[in-house]
Amino acid sequence: GIQGEDITPNVRTIRSIPIRLRGDLRNCEVRGEVYFEHDTFAAINAEREKNDEPLFANPRNSVAGTLKLQNPKLVASRNLSYFAYSLASPEIDLDSHFDRLQLLSDSGFVVNAERDRFKTSDEIIAFGDRIEKRRNDLPYDIDGVVVKLDSYRLQDELGATSKAPRWAIAYKFSAEQAETTLEQIGLQVGRTGTVTPVAHLTPVLVAGTTVSRATLHNFEELARKDIREGDRVIIEKGGDIIPKVVSVVEESRSKSTKPYELPTNCPVCGSTLVSDKSEVAIRCATVSCPAQMKGNIRHFAGRTAMDIEGLGSALVDQLVGAKLVADVGDLYSLDVDQIASLERMGTRSAENVVTAIAQSKTQPLSRLLFALGIRHIGATVARSLASAVGSVDALKSATEKELLEIDEIGPIIVQSLKDHLANEQNWAVIGKLRAAGVKLEADVDATGSEVESPISGKTIVVTGTLERWGRSEIQDLIRGQGGKPTSSVSKKTDLVVAGEAAGSKRTKAESLGIKILDEAAFAELIDDA
Structure with a gap:
C-alpha cells in the first residue's frame, strides 16, 4: 500500500511472524490476519480489571487498537497472534495456493492448520459443517471459512469486481443468537436523508460483544415482523458483525404494547418526511438537515x-x-x-x-463527482461520467440522450444527476467549490484539448503479479492516462500488461494477436519508468 500507518515495529513483536525467513525465499509479499486467542484476551481483561482499567469490548477492535499503539513493548506484552493467508513473490513458480501456504509454513510463518483441498462441492460443504461444529472449541473467534480456487492461473482468469475477488467466497456459519428486550425504537438519518428505524436494546452478550443497538432495516420490515417497543426479541449478528433483530418472542408480548406508527417529522431537523416511491424508504427532504x-x-x-x-x-x-x-x-x-x-x-x-x-x-473530476454524494453515482459511474463529459458544467448542460449514450449510465442515474445539479442549493455548493479553486474539469493540456497519452482510449487488461504496482494502483494509473482497465481479454482488448505467472489471459491475448507488454515496457510506454 501507499497510504496508512506504519506498524512495522509493532508487528516485529508478534512471535508467529518470523524476523528472518527460513529457506531461500527473500523478495515476497505475505498477507494475513492478526488476532487474539481467547485465553490471551481473557488474561488481558483480567489484568485490566485488577488495575481498575476499562475492559476491552471484543478481540477484533482490541487488535486494531493494539497495532496502533506507539509503544512496541506494550504491544509485545499483549501477545498477539498471526495467521498467514497468502504469498506473492517473483521468485517462485507455484500455481497452487495450497502449496504456497505450505511454503509459508516452511519459511517460518504460522499457517492455520484447518485447511484442505477438495474436488467437489459436497466435500467443501462437509468441511464447513465440520468446522462449524468445532467452532466453540477453537482458541479464536471465527464466523465461517473461506473457499478459494487453488490455481493462481485460474484466479487471475476470473479476476475481481471492484469489491471482491471472483475466485473466493465466504462460507458463513449460522449466526449466534440471543434474547433481550427492545426498549425503544429510535430513528437515524443518513446522508441522503433516508430515515431508518434502530432498536435500542437491554444490553446482551452476542458472539463475544455486548450489543445495545441493532438494525431494523426499514419501516416495511418493521411492520412485516410487527416489532414493538417493549417486546422480547431475538437478535443475531449478521456475518457476526452487524447486530439485527430477527424475530419477536410473541408469547412474551405484553398486552399493553402497540404497533409502531410511522414518523411524520425528521427526528433531527423536524421537517416533514416524504415517501420515496422508488424505494422502501421515507426521507427528510431538507438539504440543511x-x-x-x-x-x-x-x-x-x-x-x-x-x-x-x-x-x-x-x-x-x-x-x-x-x-x-x-x-x-x-x-x-x-x-x-x-x-x-x-x-x-x-x-x-x-x-x-x-x-x-x-x-x-x-483531486480528479471523477473523485469530485463521487464525493458530491449524488444518489446512484458510485466511484465507477463517476469515472465514466468524468471521462465522457469532462466537466461539471458540461454535465449540467448535457441532454438526457447524450448522457444515456455513456457506458454504464441508465435512466435512473441520469434522472438523479439532473435532479441534483438542477437544485439551487446544490449548485450553490458547486459555486463555492469553484470559487475555492477545486478542480471541476477533467485534466486538459495548454491548448484546451484533453490530455493525451499512448494509452488514451485503449482497453487494457492487467494480469499476473507486478513488482511496481498493486492491482488497484495500476488500474488508477491507466484511468489517469485515459485508458480503460478491464478484467477479461476479448477482441475489444487493445493491450495486455503481463506480470509474473500471467497465465491464461496472456495465452488468450497471444491467440487473438493482442499486444502484450511486460511491466518495464509498460512503464516506458507511459513514460513512468
Whole structure:
C-alpha cells in the first residue's frame, strides 16, 4: 500500500511472524490476519480489571487498537497472534495456493492448520459443517471459512469486481443468537436523508460483544415482523458483525404494547418526511438537515472521495455543531484558528487539516463527482461520467440522450444527476467549490484539448503479479492516462500488461494477436519508468 500507518515495529513483536525467513525465499509479499486467542484476551481483561482499567469490548477492535499503539513493548506484552493467508513473490513458480501456504509454513510463518483441498462441492460443504461444529472449541473467534480456487492461473482468469475477488467466497456459519428486550425504537438519518428505524436494546452478550443497538432495516420490515417497543426479541449478528433483530418472542408480548406508527417529522431537523416511491424508504427532504450535512461532509472527505486526511467523524460533528460549515463548500473557507478552537484540536492538528483540505482541490473530476454524494453515482459511474463529459458544467448542460449514450449510465442515474445539479442549493455548493479553486474539469493540456497519452482510449487488461504496482494502483494509473482497465481479454482488448505467472489471459491475448507488454515496457510506454 501507499497510504496508512506504519506498524512495522509493532508487528516485529508478534512471535508467529518470523524476523528472518527460513529457506531461500527473500523478495515476497505475505498477507494475513492478526488476532487474539481467547485465553490471551481473557488474561488481558483480567489484568485490566485488577488495575481498575476499562475492559476491552471484543478481540477484533482490541487488535486494531493494539497495532496502533506507539509503544512496541506494550504491544509485545499483549501477545498477539498471526495467521498467514497468502504469498506473492517473483521468485517462485507455484500455481497452487495450497502449496504456497505450505511454503509459508516452511519459511517460518504460522499457517492455520484447518485447511484442505477438495474436488467437489459436497466435500467443501462437509468441511464447513465440520468446522462449524468445532467452532466453540477453537482458541479464536471465527464466523465461517473461506473457499478459494487453488490455481493462481485460474484466479487471475476470473479476476475481481471492484469489491471482491471472483475466485473466493465466504462460507458463513449460522449466526449466534440471543434474547433481550427492545426498549425503544429510535430513528437515524443518513446522508441522503433516508430515515431508518434502530432498536435500542437491554444490553446482551452476542458472539463475544455486548450489543445495545441493532438494525431494523426499514419501516416495511418493521411492520412485516410487527416489532414493538417493549417486546422480547431475538437478535443475531449478521456475518457476526452487524447486530439485527430477527424475530419477536410473541408469547412474551405484553398486552399493553402497540404497533409502531410511522414518523411524520425528521427526528433531527423536524421537517416533514416524504415517501420515496422508488424505494422502501421515507426521507427528510431538507438539504440543511444537520444529520445530512454531517453525512455528506464525511462522505466528501472519505479516502475514496476527496481524501481529506484528518477530517474524521468527531471533527465533522464539531464543525457542524459550531456552525462553521453548512455544506462541503464551506470546508475550503476554514482557517487554522477556527479549527484549533475546537475540542481536542491544537494548532498543529488544525494546520494539518487545513493543508489536507487545500491539497484536495487537485483531486480528479471523477473523485469530485463521487464525493458530491449524488444518489446512484458510485466511484465507477463517476469515472465514466468524468471521462465522457469532462466537466461539471458540461454535465449540467448535457441532454438526457447524450448522457444515456455513456457506458454504464441508465435512466435512473441520469434522472438523479439532473435532479441534483438542477437544485439551487446544490449548485450553490458547486459555486463555492469553484470559487475555492477545486478542480471541476477533467485534466486538459495548454491548448484546451484533453490530455493525451499512448494509452488514451485503449482497453487494457492487467494480469499476473507486478513488482511496481498493486492491482488497484495500476488500474488508477491507466484511468489517469485515459485508458480503460478491464478484467477479461476479448477482441475489444487493445493491450495486455503481463506480470509474473500471467497465465491464461496472456495465452488468450497471444491467440487473438493482442499486444502484450511486460511491466518495464509498460512503464516506458507511459513514460513512468
